[in-house]
Amino acid sequence: xxxxxxxxVRGDGMGETVLAHAAALAHRHGAHIVVAHCRARPEDxxxxxxxxxxxxxxxxxxxxxxxxxxxxxALRARLHELAVGLDLQETDSPSGGRATVAFVEEFGTMPDVxxxxxRLADLIxxxxxxxxxxxxxxxxxxxxxxxxxxxxxxxxxxxxxPDFGARIAVGWNGSIEAAxxxxxxxxxAAAAEEVTILAAGKGKPHGATPEExxxxxxxRGITARIxxxxxxxxxxxxxxxxxxxxxxLLLMGAYGQSHERETLFGGxxxxxxxxxxxxxxxxx
Numbered sequence: 001x002x003x004x005x006x007x008x009v010r011g012d013g014m015g016e017t018v019l020a021h022a023a024a025l026a027h028r029h030g031a032h033i034v035v036a037h038c039r040a041r042p043e044d045x046x047x048x049x050x051x052x053x054x055x056x057x058x059x060x061x062x063x064x065x066x067x068x069x070x071x072x073x074a075l076r077a078r079l080h081e082l083a084v085g086l087d088l089q090e091t092d093s094p095s096g097g098r099a100t101v102a103f104v105e106e107f108g109t110m111p112d113v114x115x116x117x118x119r120l121a122d123l124i125x126x127x128x129x130x131x132x133x134x135x136x137x138x139x140x141x142x143x144x145x146x147x148x149x150x151x152x153x154x155x156x157x158x159x160x161x162p163d164f165g166a167r168i169a170v171g172w173n174g175s176i177e178a179a180x181x182x183x184x185x186x187x188x189a190a191a192a193e194e195v196t197i198l199a200a201g202k203g204k205p206h207g208a209t210p211e212e213x214x215x216x217x218x219x220r221g222i223t224a225r226i227x228x229x230x231x232x233x234x235x236x237x238x239x240x241x242x243x244x245x246x247x248x249l250l251l252m253g254a255y256g257q258s259h260e261r262e263t264l265f266g267g268x269x270x271x272x273x274x275x276x277x278x279x280x281x282x283x284x
Contacts, residue, residue, distance in 0.1 A: 002029040002187050003096065006121035008036045008114050008139055009075070016082060017154050019101075021279060022125040023086040024160040025152075026099035028191055033088065033101040034121070035079055038113045039068055072105060079103055111142035118147035122187065123281070125152045129273060140273070144254055150184045150283040151254075155276060161248055164279065167194040169247035170224070171238045174207015177253025181283040182213065185251050186220060188281065195224040196245045200234040235268030239276055247278075254282035 005022050009015045022033050052060070079101075083090055088101040106113050118124045124143040129136035143151035154160075168189060172178055182189075189195050195217065199210040208216075210226045217224045227245055231237030242250045254269045272280060 001191065002026075002031045002122045004121050005031055005033045006036060006114070006118050006124045007033055008038065008110060008117070008124070008126065009079075010038055010110055010139070015075075015079070017157055018125050018127050019079070019082055020086065020158065021152065021154045021160045021164065023088055023099060023101075024164045025123070025125075025188075026088065026101075028165055029187065030097045030099065031122070032094035032096075033099075034117060035101060035103045036113050036117045037072065037075055037103070037105045038110045039072060039105050039107050040064075076103055110139055111146060114139060114142040115146045118143055118149055121147070121149055123150055123152055125154065128153050128155055128276060131274070144282060144284040150181060150281050153273065153276065153280045153282065155278060160279075164248050166192060167196075167245075167247045168192040168249050168251060169196045169198050169238070169242040169245055170213070171234075171250060171252035172197050172199050172203070172210055172213055173201075173234070173253075174203040174209070175253050175256050177256050177284055179208070179253070181251055181253045181281070182216070184283050185281055186222075188249070188251070189217065189222050189224075190220070192249075194246065195222055196247060197224050197226045198238055198241050198245070199226060199228050200231050200237060233268070233271060235271035236275060238268075239272060239278070242278060250276075250278060250280045252280065252282055254284045 002025060005026060007018050007022050025031060026033050083101050088099050090102065091100050092102050094100045106116065114124065124147060126139045126143060127136050129140055131137065140151060140153060165188065170182065197210050197213055214224045214226060227241065229237060229241055238250060238252060252272065
């Protein structure tokens with residue numbers, strides 16, 4: 001069972017969506033949620049390359065610190081309100097077996113906060129990036145490439161569906177990334193009522209077959225069925241096939257090619273990141 005979920009927040013309006021999905025999993029698994037707020041250092045909010053008199057610098061630093069305090073206070077109040085609405089018990093000393101939440105704040109950049117708190121999390125929960133507004137990309141990228149942990153990317157929906165996580169689709173092509181995702185998400189598969197393996201084409205050369213993955217699951221007490229399909233763009237096809245088989249959560253490997261290459265030229269993972277309307281768990 002999942003025990004610790006990380007929810008990094010950055011004040012971009014996605015906190016409610018992300019916490020709602022994390023809460024749904026926390027209730028299903030009796031897990032503890034750590035909400036980590038990235039707080040900017042006052043000196044990072046100062047204009048760079050512009051000489052300032054000492055009194056002006058001190059005044060601006062004090063104002064920046066005051067602004068950060070106000071932001072933290074408002075965020076804590078809002079998260080408390082959300083926790084009550086989501087039936088999450090607030091505690092810094094979770095004992096397991098009940099859905100709980102704690103709020104922590106750290107100075108630094110969002111990637112640093114995710115690296116520090118994410119490497120011992122069972123799952124990192126982030127919002128779907130908005131490339132047009134340049135929001136969320138660093139959080140997803142840091143979770144995937146800097147922690148070694150699986151990352152749940154949540155769609156822009158205010159609440160999680162009631163059956164979120166009950167029926168899971170697993171995108172399988174025999175790649176290293178797909179294998180890591182399967183191994184890191186066994187708790188999600190074990191807690192699901194139904195698991196479907198989605199397999200497109202022939203898969204990777206010398207990669208394990210869907211039948212071998214089904215046996216891998218069976219040895220761990222998980223029953224899975226196989227659904228094969230053909231597609232020119234497997235990433236977009238997974239987004240179509242997952243709802244067709246009734247899945248409310250998609251698991252898949254991420255960025256078999258480099259993140260930069262897929263961002264510039266497109267790729268299966270980037271197609272999913274850009275177009276997904278259902279929750280997706282990825283690992284690299």
